Amino acid sequence: MTSTLFSKLEDSISKLDLLIISDERKTILQPLIDFIQAKVSADKEVRLNFICTHNSRRSHLSQVWAQTLAHYFNVENVMCYSGGTEATALFPMIAETLRNSGFQVQKLSEENNPIYAIKYANNEHPIIAFSKKLDNDFNPKSGFAAIMTCDSANEACPFVPGAEIRIPMTFEDPKVFDNTPQQTEKYEERSLQIAIELKYVFSQINS
Secondary structure (H helix, E strand, O other), rough: OOOOOOOOHHHHHHHOOOOHHOOOHHHHHHHHHHHHHHHHOOOOOEEEEEEEEEEEEEEEEHHHHHHHHHHHOOOOOEEEEEEEOOOOOOOHHHHHEEEEEOOOOEEEOOOOOEEEEEEEEEOOOEEEOOOOOOOOOOOOOEEEEEOOOHHHHHOOOOOOOOEEEEEEOOOOOOHHHHOOHHEEEHHHHHHHHHHHHHHHHHHHHOO
16 A cells, blocks of 8 residues: 555545445445456556536545545556536535545635645645536546436436446435534545445455
């Protein structure tokens, strides 16, 4: 494993317990493992587009953790993206939750749909995060896995143009806890679930 991650982030990842993943969730995760492994074995680029309705919460958490854990497990040529069925804005609590795990998060613009640079290591390119539709020019046009991170996007997008495979991998929305005393706790909980499951995914890849 690489040791170039920010130390707080590396510590966060080391504490993610794979034993809590149920057999049912492992079955759900297996198609993503198979897709990544097939690309790695063929020495091809791995393009993962995480899709949710508003591209504001779960899809961004998934994109950021997937890119970071690919680096953590030395799985090369992995490029992670996110998109929605509509564009809104990255919810500020997502940036705060990622900071708490050890990411460096810099807000690059102040418009209604701000752009963030999210770094997991000093010498790696930052992940550029902003809300966008799944077919935005920022995202890949072909040869990617479309990973559906919410039920509504999964139902609204039975077909994703250019996707090589479509993988439902849905998570409950922390949005229901917005403006409640549990907001911080529930966002952290969802972020860690996504991180644990993606840690499991990349731990299964033979480079």
